[in-house]
Amino acid sequence: MELKNFFQIFLFVLAGFVVVxxxxxxxxxxxxxxxxxxxxxxxxxxxxxxxxxxxxGFFNDxxxxxxxxxxxxxMCIQGAEPDVCSKCIDSASNAxxxxxxxxxxxxxxxxxRILCMIRYSNTSFFGSLKAEPPFHIANPADIxxxxxxxxxxxxxxxxxxxxxxxxxxxxxxxxAVDIAPLTSFPSIFALMQCTPDLSLEDxxxxxxxxxxxxxxxxxxxxxxxxxxxxxxxxWELRPFSEAFRDITLAPPPEEGNVTNTKTKKGxxxxxxVIPTTIxxxxxxxxxxxxxxxRRRKSCRALVYQGSSTDITFTPSLxxxxxxxxxxxxNFSESNKIGQGGFGDVFKAVxxxxxxxxxxxxxxxxxxxxxxxNEAVLxxxxxxxxxxxxxGFCVEGEEKILxxxxxxxxxxxxxxxxxxIQGQLNWKMRYNIIVGIARGVxxxxxxSLLTIIHRDLKASNILLTANxxxxxxxxxxxxxxxxxxxxxxxxxxxxxxxxxxPEYAMHGQFSMKSDIYSFGVLVLExxxxxxxxxxxxxxxxxxxxxxxxxxxxxxxxxxxLELVDPAITRNYQSNEVTRCIHIALLxxxxxxxxxxxxxxxxxxxxxxxxxxxxxxxPGFLQRSRHELVHVSEGLESNEST
Ligand SMILES: *[C@@H]1O[C@H](CO)[C@@H](O)[C@H](O)[C@H]1NC(C)=O
Ligand SMILES: *[C@@H]1O[C@H](CO)[C@@H](O)[C@H](O)[C@H]1NC(C)=O
Ligand SMILES: *[C@@H]1O[C@H](CO)[C@@H](O)[C@H](O)[C@H]1NC(C)=O
Ligand SMILES: *[C@@H]1O[C@H](CO)[C@@H](O)[C@H](O)[C@H]1NC(C)=O
Numbered sequence: 281m282e283l284k285n286f287f288q289i290f291l292f293v294l295a296g297f298v299v300v301x302x303x304x305x306x307x308x309x310x311x312x313x314x315x316x317x318x319x320x321x322x323x324x325x326x327x328x329x330x331x332x333x334x335x336x337g338f339f340n341d342x343x344x345x346x347x348x349x350x351x352x353x354x355m356c357i358q359g360a361e362p363d364v365c366s367k368c369i370d371s372a373s374n375a376x377x378x379x380x381x382x383x384x385x386x387x388x389x390x391x392x393r394i395l396c397m398i399r400y401s402n403t404s405f406f407g408s409l410k411a412e413p414p415f416h417i418a419n420p421a422d423i424x425x426x427x428x429x430x431x432x433x434x435x436x437x438x439x440x441x442x443x444x445x446x447x448x449x450x451x452x453x454x455x456a457v458d459i460a461p462l463t464s465f466p467s468i469f470a471l472m473q474c475t476p477d478l479s480l481e482d483x484x485x486x487x488x489x490x491x492x493x494x495x496x497x498x499x500x501x502x503x504x505x506x507x508x509x510x511x512x513x514x515w516e517l518r519p520f521s522e523a524f525r526d527i528t529l530a531p532p533p534e535e536g537n538v539t540n541t542k543t544k545k546g547x548x549x550x551x552x553v554i555p556t557t558i559x560x561x562x563x564x565x566x567x568x569x570x571x572x573x574r575r576r577k578s579c580r581a582l583v584y585q586g587s588s589t590d591i592t593f594t595p596s597l598x599x600x601x602x603x604x605x606x607x608x609x610n611f612s613e614s615n616k617i618g619q620g621g622f623g624d625v626f627k628a629v630x631x632x633x634x635x636x637x638x639x640x641x642x643x644x645x646x647x648x649x650x651x652x653n654e655a656v657l658x659x660x661x662x663x664x665x666x667x668x669x670x671g672f673c674v675e676g677e678e679k680i681l682x683x684x685x686x687x688x689x690x691x692x693x694x695x696x697x698x699x700i701q702g703q704l705n706w707k708m709r710y711n712i713i714v715g716i717a718r719g720v721x722x723x724x725x726x727s728l729l730t731i732i733h734r735d736l737k738a739s740n741i742l743l744t745a746n747x748x749x750x751x752x753x754x755x756x757x758x759x760x761x762x763x764x765x766x767x768x769x770x771x772x773x774x775x776x777x778x779x780x781p782e783y784a785m786h787g788q789f790s791m792k793s794d795i796y797s798f799g800v801l802v803l804e805x806x807x808x809x810x811x812x813x814x815x816x817x818x819x820x821x822x823x824x825x826x827x828x829x830x831x832x833x834x835x836x837x838x839x840l841e842l843v844d845p846a847i848t849r850n851y852q853s854n855e856v857t858r859c860i861h862i863a864l865l866x867x868x869x870x871x872x873x874x875x876x877x878x879x880x881x882x883x884x885x886x887x888x889x890x891x892x893x894x895x896x897p898g899f900l901q902r903s904r905h906e907l908v909h910v911s912e913g914l915e916s917n918e919s920t
Contacts, residue, residue, distance in 0.1 A: 302392075302415055302507050303376060306385030309402060313382050320344040321352075321400060325373040328354040328398055333366035338476045340406050352400040355475050358452035359523060360395060368396035376400075389507050392417065393521050394471055394514055409482040410509050414493055419503030419516065425462065427500060433460050434468055434515065436726050438491040441472055446484045454483045454511075457523040461660030461727060469524055470515035478510055486511035597659050597671040598652075603630065604673050604680055608637055622753070627685060634685040635670060639678070648674045655681065658755035661727050665719030667742055667752040683752070687745050690752075691805070692738035701808045701844060706851035708747045709805050713859060714884055715749040716741060720798060721877040723754055724791045731755050734789050736797035737778045738804055777811040777825070781898040782871060792871035795880075796898065799866025802859055803830050808844030827867055827897050834864060834894070854887060864894035 311317040324343045331339040332354040340353035354372075356365035372390040376398060380386040384402040399405070423430065437460040445456035454474035461467045472490070474483035490506040490513035498504030503516035514520065607628035608615045618625040623640040655672040662668060668684040691712065694704050704712075716736075723731040733740075733754045742750045780796030782788045800811050803826050811826040833841050839860045840853055862883050868874050873895055875883070883891055 302389040302417065302505075303379050304387045304415065305376075305380035305383040306401070307383075309384030310382045311384055316344065316348040317350060317384065317402065318382075320348055320350040322377065324350050324352045325377060325398070325400060328352060328373055329366045329370040332356055332369050332396075333362040337365060340477055342404065347402070350400055350402065351404050351406065352398065353406065353475065353477065354396065354398045355473075356396040357394055357471075357473055357521075357523070358455040365396060369398060372396060372398045387509055389415075389512060392505060392514070394473070394505070394512055395521075397475070397512070399509060405509075406477045407479065409478060409486055412509060414490065415507040416493060416497045417505045417507075418498050418501045421502040423500055423502050423517075430462070431499070433462060434470075434494065435491075436460065437468055437470055437515075438472075438494070438513070441470060442484065442487045442491065445472055445474070445487060446480055448480065454478065457521070459524065459662055461657075461662070466517045467660060468515055468517060469519050469521075470513070471521055471523060472511065472513040474511040483511065487513060597656060599630070599671050599673040599680070599682055601673050601675040601678055601680070604628065604637055604682070607635075611639060630670075630682065633670075636667075636683045636685045638681045638683060640680065642677045648679075651679055654755065658731075661723070661731065661755065663719055663722040663727075664748070665715045665750055666722065666754060667750045669755075684750075686742035686750050686752075688743040688747065690739045691741040691743060691749065694743070695738055695804060695808055696810055698846070702846040704747075704808075704846075706847050706856065709847070710855060710859070711747065712741070712743075712749045713802055713805055714881075716751060716798065716801065717877060717880055717884060719749070719751040720794060721881055723751075724794065724877050730791075732789050732791060733794050733797070734783075735778075736794055736801060738801060738810075741801070780867075780871065781869060790871065791876065792874050795866045795874045795877065796871075798877075798880075799863040799874075800827065802863035802866070803827065803842070806844065806856060806859060806863070807842045808846055830860065830864065831897050834860065858883070858887065858891070861891050861894065864897065865892060867897040868895045869898040870895065 320343045324341060327341075328339065331341070333356070337356040337358060337360060338354070340351070342349055342351040344350055354369045356368060360368070368391060372388045375390060376386045376388045379388075385400065387397070387399045389397045437458060441456035441458050444450060444458070445454050450456075453476045455472070457471045459467045459469050472487055474486055478486065486508055490508060490511055493506040493513075494504065494515075497506070503514070503518075503520075505512065505514040519525075605611070607630050608626040611624070611626055615626045615628060616624055617627045617636065623638055626637045626639065628635050628637050651674055652672065655669065659669045659671065667686055670682045670684060672682060673680040694700055720733065720736070723733060731754055733751070735753055736751070740751060740753045742752050744750060776784060778797040778800045780793040783793040783796075804811060807826060807830070809826055830839070830842050833839050839857055842860060843851065843856055862875075862880055865873075865875050865883075866880070875892075
């Protein structure tokens with residue numbers, strides 16, 4: 281214990297870390313040490329460690345009667361291992377007994393890794409939120425990044441996290457951990473948690489207050505922690521908790537202009553010099569550290585690791601070709617789960633995790649370095665409605681992308697098969713529409729990179745076991761090389777059905793061309809029909825596709841005829857009508873008339889706002905012959 285503290289203080293001095301405490305003793309009530317209250321407090325605090333870990337991370341209780349009654353609660357961060365949890369609570373209790381010898385209230389968030397907290401009082405505080413000044417720890421290092429952009433990303437991240445932490449369907453109560461990428465900087469890593477005794481509203485308030493502290497206390501810093509009695513929020517430019525291991529691979533250090541061999545040599549020499557230097561510095565600083573430790577003993581020092589370079593947690597994104605070859609049984613047919621325009625997809629198990637390996641066809645004209653850079657960028661994009669890129673492999677001619685494995689096939693598999701399309705009820709379809717919208721919103725507007733997908737289609741929407749949608753193949757156009765994508769008629773034509781007129785005719789892509797594809801996708805999800813399908817209409821329109829069909833029904837005032845008969849009548853007609861309306865806005869001929877994804881999300885979320893009247897969809901006024909011609913026969917190219 282003592283030795284560990286020395287070491288922490290040593291680190292502190294070495295790297296300019298700050299030492300602080302997140303303990304508080306009440307300032308109003310006192311008891312006489314050794315009295316009944318004191319005994320009860322000792323009893324309940326010492327029992328917390330085993331109770332909390334046995335109860336899955338949270339426990340509240342009280343002991344004693346009248347003025348001697350002590351209320352206490354302990355919480356471990358969601359997902360903490362029982363023994364780690366128990367240890368944390370145990371040392372937090374001991375520290376608090378030490379720190380608050382005669383105070384009737386006390387609180388301790390002992391670890392800046394945000395592992396656990398305990399609290400006690402002579403009055404019941406369970407389920408109530410205390411108005412109180414927060415406890416702040418700012419990372420002392422300043423940030424060198426455009427602050428207006430940074431603010432936006434952080435606020436966006438925090439807002440999403442609060443929503444997820446306070447979502448009633450969240451698996452881990454009042455807990456969220458997430459990462460938001462920045463373009464030329466490490467990502468922002470953030471974690472938040474409320475104590476589970478709070479109500480949903482109170483948790484929301486508590487987290488919002490903690491997040492709002494950013495503006496006043498942490499702006500311009502590389503990280504910060506905001507504690508209140510019932511909730512905590514921490515963010516950093518590096519992973520500061522085990523929790524991030526579950527959701528991401530840390531981004532690798534920015535690629536400089538240094539070649540690999542040079543870096544290796546450099547680090548070898550450094551590693552020989554450093555040990556001797558360190559020993560000397562260590563001895564000098566040990567004395568200094570001891571001095572500081574003495575001075576701060578009453579605070580039971582905590583170490584705040586403010587540096588943004590965390591060497592212990594940077595698994596590489598790059599995989600070895602041999603490893604992948606072995607994991608896919610040499611790209612065997614039995615492991616193959618799909619093929620697409622960019623290459624074949626194989627299922628594999630890497631490091632004990634199921635993954636989908638996409639082996640890009642060898643014709644990619646892009647250099648290894650550009651490929652890597654793009655892959656690293658795309659790997660930073662993380663959203664629950666996007667298929668995650670775990671890493672890549674580039675060796676000789678081979679370019680491989682390693683993705684998260686999504687178990688439930690793709691949307692087209694369910695949607696267009698009359699024998700199973702009934703499995704997708706309206707609620708699921710609506711959920712899928714909203715999920716896709718969120719994923720595209722993230723790509724377009726929330727991730728800083730502005731990724732245009734360019735190939736949104738039903739076969740690129742994968743479904744999880746819970747039928748939640750995950751968009752795949754985003755960023756592929758850039759990874760693969762722009763020229764390659766555009767130059768190949770095959771690849772473009774394969775998804776003609778979803779292409780906006782301006783993209784199809786002139787190769788102009790933009791967010792608005794993605795939005796057109798989104799509109800077509802929504803129509804397909806509602807109708808259970810492919811856009812490329814031919815429909816018999818009246819004499820003037822001899823043949824039309826889904827887009828023209830939907831438009832005619834809309835004009836005739838019978839949009840609900842579009843709905844897939846497989847859904848039967850189990851849907852809310854206003855919800856469906858609204859989705860059709862939004863889809864028609866998305867597929868308007870003029871790109872400027874199409875709404876942005878942020879508008880679409882608003883439209884989806886409200887049933888009171890009136891929507892604009894849609895104009896003629898694209899393709900209606902044009903000669904479709906060439907388009908129809910190309911779209912035929914190429915649909916068969918696509919599969920998951
Ligand atoms: C708790 O302690 C405070 C301060 O000593 C006191 O005012 C209050 O009455 C106590 N509450 C109970 C329930 O004993
Ligand atoms: C509480 O303890 C502190 C130091 O241990 C002492 O200075 C203070 O007088 C005590 N307060 C009461 C009310 O006993
Ligand atoms: C724990 O807190 C809840 C309020 O959130 C309360 O209903 C419950 O009685 C408490 N448990 C104990 C053992 O006091
Ligand atoms: C790498 O160096 C070359 C010239 O040596 C330069 O043109 C290029 O911009 C540099 N790239 C980066 C990422 O610094």
